[in-house]
Amino acid sequence: MTALSVIGLDAATFSVIDPLVAEGQLPNIAQLLGDGSSGVLRSTTHPLTPVAWTTMVTGVNAGRHGIWDFSCRDESGHHVRLVNGSHRRAPAVWDHLSAAGRRVGIVNVPFTWPAPAVDGFAIAGLDASSRADAAVHPAGLAGELRRRFGASADDHAFPLTDRGELDLDRVRRACEQRVDVVEWLVERFDPELLFVVFMSADHIHHLAWPDWEQRGADSAVAEVYRTLDDAVGRLLALGARDAMLVSDHGGGRLDGVIDLNAWLAREGFLHWDRGGSSGRKAVSGAVAAQRLLPAGLRAQLKRLAPGVRERALELREVSAVNWSRTRAFGYGAFGNLVVNLRGRERYGIVAPGADYEHVRDDLIARALELTSPEGNPIVAAVHRREELFSGEAAAALPDLIVEFDDYAWLGKAPLHEPSSEIWSEIRVGPGGCAPYVGSHRHEGIVALAGESCRAGVALSASIEDVCPTILRLLDEPVPPGLDGRALDEALVGTASERPAAAVAVPETVDYTPAASAEVAGRLRDLGYLE
Amino acid sequence: MSKVMIIGLDCAEPSLLFESWLDELPNLRGLVEEGTWGRLRSITPPITVPAWSCMMASRTPGDLGIYGFRNRSDHSYDGLYIANGFAVREPRLWDLLTRAGKYSIVLGVPGTFPVRPLKGVLVSCFLTPSTESEYTFPHALRAEVSDVVGEYLFDCTNFRTLDREDLLRQVYEMTDRRFALADHLLETRPWDMFTMVEMGTDRMHHAFWKDMDPAHRKHDPAGPYRDAIRKYYRHVDGLVGNLLRHADDDTYVFVVSDHGAKRMDGGIRVNEWLRREGYLTTLAEPDGRCSVDQLGVDWPNTIAWAEGGYYSRVFLNVRGREPQGTVEPAHYERVRRELAERLEAIPDENGKPIGTVVHRPEDLYPQVNGVAPDLIVHFGDLFWRAVGTVGGDEGIHTFDNDTGPDDANHAQHGLLIAAGPGIPAGERAGMDLLDVAPTILTLLGQPVPATMRGAPLFVPELV
Numbered sequence A: 001m002t003a004l005s006v007i008g009l010d011a012a013t014f015s016v017i018d019p020l021v022a023e024g025q026l027p028n029i030a031q032l033l034g035d036g037s038s039g040v041l042r043s044t045t046h047p048l049t050p051v052a053w054t055t056m057v058t059g060v061n062a063g064r065h066g067i068w069d070f071s072c073r074d075e076s077g078h079h080v081r082l083v084n085g086s087h088r089r090a091p092a093v094w095d096h097l098s099a100a101g102r103r104v105g106i107v108n109v110p111f112t113w114p115a116p117a118v119d120g121f122a123i124a125g126l127d128a129s130s131r132a133d134a135a136v137h138p139a140g141l142a143g144e145l146r147r148r149f150g151a152s153a154d155d156h157a158f159p160l161t162d163r164g165e166l167d168l169d170r171v172r173r174a175c176e177q178r179v180d181v182v183e184w185l186v187e188r189f190d191p192e193l194l195f196v197v198f199m200s201a202d203h204i205h206h207l208a209w210p211d212w213e214q215r216g217a218d219s220a221v222a223e224v225y226r227t228l229d230d231a232v233g234r235l236l237a238l239g240a241r242d243a244m245l246v247s248d249h250g251g252g253r254l255d256g257v258i259d260l261n262a263w264l265a266r267e268g269f270l271h272w273d274r275g276g277s278s279g280r281k282a283v284s285g286a287v288a289a290q291r292l293l294p295a296g297l298r299a300q301l302k303r304l305a306p307g308v309r310e311r312a313l314e315l316r317e318v319s320a321v322n323w324s325r326t327r328a329f330g331y332g333a334f335g336n337l338v339v340n341l342r343g344r345e346r347y348g349i350v351a352p353g354a355d356y357e358h359v360r361d362d363l364i365a366r367a368l369e370l371t372s373p374e375g376n377p378i379v380a381a382v383h384r385r386e387e388l389f390s391g392e393a394a395a396a397l398p399d400l401i402v403e404f405d406d407y408a409w410l411g412k413a414p415l416h417e418p419s420s421e422i423w424s425e426i427r428v429g430p431g432g433c434a435p436y437v438g439s440h441r442h443e444g445i446v447a448l449a450g451e452s453c454r455a456g457v458a459l460s461a462s463i464e465d466v467c468p469t470i471l472r473l474l475d476e477p478v479p480p481g482l483d484g485r486a487l488d489e490a491l492v493g494t495a496s497e498r499p500a501a502a503v504a505v506p507e508t509v510d511y512t513p514a515a516s517a518e519v520a521g522r523l524r525d526l527g528y529l530e
Numbered sequence B: 001m002s003k004v005m006i007i008g009l010d011c012a013e014p015s016l017l018f019e020s021w022l023d024e025l026p027n028l029r030g031l032v033e034e035g036t037w038g039r040l041r042s043i044t045p046p047i048t049v050p051a052w053s054c055m056m057a058s059r060t061p062g063d064l065g066i067y068g069f070r071n072r073s074d075h076s077y078d079g080l081y082i083a084n085g086f087a088v089r090e091p092r093l094w095d096l097l098t099r100a101g102k103y104s105i106v107l108g109v110p111g112t113f114p115v116r117p118l119k120g121v122l123v124s125c126f127l128t129p130s131t132e133s134e135y136t137f138p139h140a141l142r143a144e145v146s147d148v149v150g151e152y153l154f155d156c157t158n159f160r161t162l163d164r165e166d167l168l169r170q171v172y173e174m175t176d177r178r179f180a181l182a183d184h185l186l187e188t189r190p191w192d193m194f195t196m197v198e199m200g201t202d203r204m205h206h207a208f209w210k211d212m213d214p215a216h217r218k219h220d221p222a223g224p225y226r227d228a229i230r231k232y233y234r235h236v237d238g239l240v241g242n243l244l245r246h247a248d249d250d251t252y253v254f255v256v257s258d259h260g261a262k263r264m265d266g267g268i269r270v271n272e273w274l275r276r277e278g279y280l281t282t283l284a285e286p287d288g289r290c291s292v293d294q295l296g297v298d299w300p301n302t303i304a305w306a307e308g309g310y311y312s313r314v315f316l317n318v319r320g321r322e323p324q325g326t327v328e329p330a331h332y333e334r335v336r337r338e339l340a341e342r343l344e345a346i347p348d349e350n351g352k353p354i355g356t357v358v359h360r361p362e363d364l365y366p367q368v369n370g371v372a373p374d375l376i377v378h379f380g381d382l383f384w385r386a387v388g389t390v391g392g393d394e395g396i397h398t399f400d401n402d403t404g405p406d407d408a409n410h411a412q413h414g415l416l417i418a419a420g421p422g423i424p425a426g427e428r429a430g431m432d433l434l435d436v437a438p439t440i441l442t443l444l445g446q447p448v449p450a451t452m453r454g455a456p457l458f459v460p461e462l463v
Helices: A014-022 A027-035 A049-058 A093-099 A141-149 A168-189 A200-218 A220-236 A260-267 A278-291 A295-304 A308-316 A354-368 A463-473 A513-525 B014-020 B026-034 B048-057 B093-099 B141-149 B164-188 B200-212 B228-244 B270-276 B329-344 B433-443
Strands: A004-009 A037-042 A071-073 A080-082 A104-109 A120-124 A193-198 A242-246 A250-253 A256-259 A328-330 A336-339 A379-384 A400-404 A409-412 A438-441 A443-450 A458-462 B003-009 B036-041 B070-072 B080-082 B104-107 B120-123 B193-198 B251-256 B260-263 B266-269 B304-307 B312-316 B357-359 B375-378 B384-387 B408-411 B413-419
Touching: A004 A220, A004 A463, A014 A027, A014 A200, A014 A220, A014 A250, A014 A443, A027 A220, A027 A242, A027 A443, A037 A463, A037 B093, A049 A093, A049 A463, A080 A513, A093 A104, A093 A193, A093 A463, A104 A168, A120 A168, A141 A168, A168 A193, A168 A200, A168 A220, A193 A220, A200 A220, A200 A250, A200 A438, A220 A242, A242 A463, A250 A443, A256 A260, A260 A328, A260 A336, A336 A354, A354 A379, A354 A400, A400 A409, A443 A458, A443 A463, A458 A463, A458 B093, B003 B228, B003 B433, B014 B036, B014 B228, B014 B260, B014 B413, B026 B228, B026 B251, B026 B413, B036 B433, B048 B093, B048 B433, B093 B104, B093 B120, B093 B193, B093 B433, B104 B164, B120 B141, B141 B164, B164 B193, B164 B200, B164 B228, B200 B228, B200 B260, B200 B408, B251 B433, B260 B413, B266 B270, B270 B304, B270 B312, B270 B384, B312 B329, B329 B357, B329 B375, B413 B433
Parallel strands: A004 A193, A004 A242, A037 A458, A104 A120, A104 A193, A256 A409, B003 B193, B003 B251, B104 B120, B104 B193, B266 B384
Antiparallel strands: A037 A443, A071 A080, A242 A443, A250 A438, A328 A336, A336 A400, A379 A400, B036 B413, B070 B080, B251 B413, B260 B408, B304 B312, B312 B375, B357 B375
């Protein structure tokens, strides 16, 4: 029998759940909250899917697990490399459990491609590519799932029609199929830990948060939460001893998007290369134009001009930055600043030591003064990397992390084309058909209920606490040195006193070019990649 | 949008603030003249841990399962733990506001170490071991705290000291740094609720009460510290005034204390009394004043034992409940009643009654969680403290504290001042510490959880 079911709802937030529960709209989540203990799960900085989920499943900070964003820069510093689960440099909770001989089932947890070779089953999350193997473990399972359940109805893209309309049927189909699959897998494998993630709450926040603020229970956001509640109910009905409901971050309004590289150019830290490469521009232009076409036409075009996307990704690496005059640049999805440091960056010009610190101090001071077009401050804090992260992988993280006020602002950082317009927007979906109107918050959710859990405890937890809490609920020792702690205040019984075994992590593998292009396209449609 | 600023002064005594010195405290007087003020009934026992957590959660000690600094974790004889922040399992104001997406600044509120995350910032309380500990949320706030105030001071290093000049310096330094940090956080952080607790008031009362109070048996009218507490209140008034600059027209300001203070007439040596009365048997005879633990307890011949402090917790040794219990469960109520009556009858050193009140937890609390004491004893209406040591030349009464000089005890009533848009002016009787959290939530437009024990002091329509 399953000891623990962990149900992950990416981006789920009490600011939607609490009002809907109060109206009696989410009966299954309400029951879990009522029977157990719950509270805010404080996410990472940034509260962004790759770093947040990976921190949750490892119990250590990004300086140790090494996963930060959807993409990173490769060794040269100027080529984009998409991040996948194998970039994780710390064991995940299922690695600890597998090493202890416990059977687990992992479904759709972000950043789990290639699917981990656990005792049990694993279906990789949104970093899996339809053009790559290893999305399912054990390997033979993929074919069987396809035969039994048909084509995978995943939730790895925004539920939008080609015209940019919401397609909530698609959300429902993906949720229902996932639960169908999980029911069958649980029957067949009988895992002791089941960990299933759904992405749809995040998607609907990004696409329709203002609708929630205006129409509440009548909004599309509420409809998606009701769909997710149905899925939660079916998973709870599988009858695990304990259940845990988590999200990797919360959600809320998006007030605006700032182009950090345009801002850095204005402040004199970054200089654009006005010449540029004509080949790159041509391909970029073709891709940009292609993204504006209706899907049908795009499919035709793809057949006529195969590999345009692939070539575009390769060429994007040739940024439009004049490196020899650039002291700092932005990179990544939520607001990061990187110093063009000599000895680290290929064309670095800032000397390590005092010069580096001087550039950081200067950037911090200026970023803290950023105001919205209306003149309101928008930056809550600028963190030096070492203030937030420690560990062997910390050196690869951005030098400065810009935390916008309540994450109601985003700092995007395109490098492939010169930009001078600071106030920007993000358009998502096929051809950029829909505006991006919601964003993330630090405040995710956690709820625990079942035989091993106390009821009524007000939890106030950090995302690093989830991994040790899962281990405790499975009566496994918590390895020393995790950054999180088991949520003992909500658990009955005592922690295992057996020593924890050392656990290795698999080698990093990169996508093939085709898979890379496919994933990159999806991430662009999700607004996470330039 | 409404905001709430809560300035907590641990142990601030209503009679001193409202009756004796109000005219010398212009900022507090301004709040008193503008708003609602009065005595605030504390919990029983009226003690910092768990009182502030009770206030912030509107839950009783019985709900929290926290009956003092040290609590029994089970019915063994040695399972005592210090109740830290993780022991508080009920949502406090900032937990509820975090869930509702509102920002809090939490500074020095007892019961917040180890720190837990919230929406906003938190600097932990006086039970933090040192600034080496993880004492801020978020972590990065630490560096900023030292930039702003140097080393942050959680408490005085030893407030039961004979070097009173040094203590005075420490208290002022601690208080000034805390208010400077408060000022900085109010200036730089978004907030819907600001809540801080200053411990200096409590430390000053314990250290300098006898110098101030002619009714204290050790009062020296010619002593140099006669006005030490009064001067400190004036100093704090200035610091409060400085924080009020951050309160705009939509801000509700609360000044609260978790309990009051009164002179300490002496100590009742409760374990020595239990020993003499045959309730407690030690394995060795005391050679001079010592703790019960040093002697060892002869459990098969012990009926009851006690913990000292500003009040006493008395435990019965019950068969089937304690490992070597002696009191038959069938006799438990009779033994407990008899013991309570006898404790209440202990007179002062001259044989005069002192008015001790003994409580049973189930009479105090609607719900009794964890391992509660069997009896909670307020000796002499809290003019007397409880002392846990046995032996020595003294009898049942002592006029020295076994842990160092201390000349005040806690009083049952603290104080509350509330000012802000629509809050009526005037004194108000009958306010309860458990009403604070529901009041704050109501003023911030938040629902009051049904589990809260108190009720809002102000109804929004009337505010």
